[in-house]
Amino acid sequence: MLDPLVAVGPLRFGMKHDEVKAALDGKWNGGGQGTADGWHWTPYDEGCVTAVYDQNDYLVGVQVAAMGGPFVRLDDVELIGRIPSAARAEILGLAARRGAQVTTNRSGNPRIAAWGVSMTTEQEWGRLPEGHIERKDTVITSALFTAPKVADDVAASVIAGYDVCDLVANPGYWPVTPDDERPRWDWTPLEQIGPIRFGMSPHQVAAALGEAPAGRTGAFPFWYWKEPGQWSLHTDHFEHTGITAQYRSPDGVPELGAVTVHGRTGPQLHYDGIPLVGITPSVLEAAIIQHVEDHDLGLRYSPNGAAAPDGPNLYLDATRTGNTSVSEPTFFTEDWYF
Known part of the structure; x- marks a missing residue:
């Protein structure tokens, strides 16, 4: 109680x-x-x-x-x-x-x-x-x-583990952009997603998208056995484009390490003809598994339990659409960890 x-x-x-x-x-x-x-x-x-x-x-x-x-x-x-x-x-x-x-x-x-x-x-x-x-x-x-x-x-x-003061707030509804109204982006594993490339600075990402971030998250690294360090940028949220840029700071300078495409509003990307964004998770997973079996490819399961093809550094998550959810993929560099 x-x-x-x-x-x-x-x-x-x-x-x-x-x-x-x-x-x-x-x-x-x-x-x-x-x-x-x-x-x-x-x-x-x-x-x-x-x-x-x-x-x-x-x-x-x-x-x-x-x-x-x-x-x-x-x-x-x-x-x-x-x-x-x-x-x-x-x-x-x-x-x-x-x-x-x-x-x-x-x-x-x-x-x-x-x-x-x-x-x-x-x-x-x-x-x-x-x-x-x-x-x-x-x-x-x-x-x-x-x-x-x-x-x-x-x-x-x-x-x-981050400061939410600049995080974009959800107003309480979850509209989904129809697939035929989404822009189409190409992607090359480990290299680029649409107009942005891994390794870019936050300024370069914003310039390539032509949009200032609507919200961002970051944190002071502080574990029990460490002293507080410099505040580091974790993510930039681009509301109009429909993506979240995720950064790592190996030398204290943030560089693009992963890109999450928003499932409800982001651009559409394909993997060998399979649409990845805004799809019912079970439908997408069945298509991925069938493709892997048909082409004798490797299959791996992400920490969230989603099946993904082995190799293209693709993480398939889901985002809420009211009582249900749709697919929300993340594309990441070789040494990125979830």
Whole structure:
């Protein structure tokens, strides 16, 4: 049960790490990460519960995963593992009965500040009859719960490892550009995607696209065993073009290492005639697997569980389109790590 601004199940805001660990029966994964100003997060129960601690090591936020996390209920409303539209409707009804204001957070999901609740979503997974897991085409709800006076976007940025102050916010809807209205881009593995090439500086990328970034993320590298370093640029988000440029800084100077093409609005690219952008994930995966089998090629699975052809440095993710999702590919250099 959720006791708003006080407790989430056995976890009470203000607990220390050892108390949280004991409340969760010692299910600490080890590890965690801190920020330059002393906030840090720690995963528990195989990452299904993530705790956020402030500079004084007090628990101020709890994120519960959609898959594998505990069910969390507020009154008669289940918050975790739900179809987003159904959960939203019930949350709005409960908020109306309680006189609480519902706004929209940066991810486009309901935020109820009076309850310290900020809803999020994750890709849904299922299990095949033979026991293997499979990525579905749908998304389900997860949530972040915070202590009083703790902004949910600050807690989320601690978990994500970057500053969200310049991150583009979703207004709460997910329109998809029809395929025949998308520009067509060519790409050469390890070299270029459309008009931009790997190794470019942020200024060169913006010039090639003819567009200034609408938002960007970055972070101060700070782990428990390291000292704070120079703030480094992670991504530039180009709203009009429909891509996100991802940078690495091997010598302190950012250079383009990966490009994510936005599944809802980005240009279309093909792999041997197979469209990669804005496609139902299961349909795209079936086409990729069939192509690999027909041409006796290698197949690999990305960390997110998606099948991809071996060789072209292509990562196939998915992005939300309401209750469902569409494909969102990332093209990357040889030494890029996810």
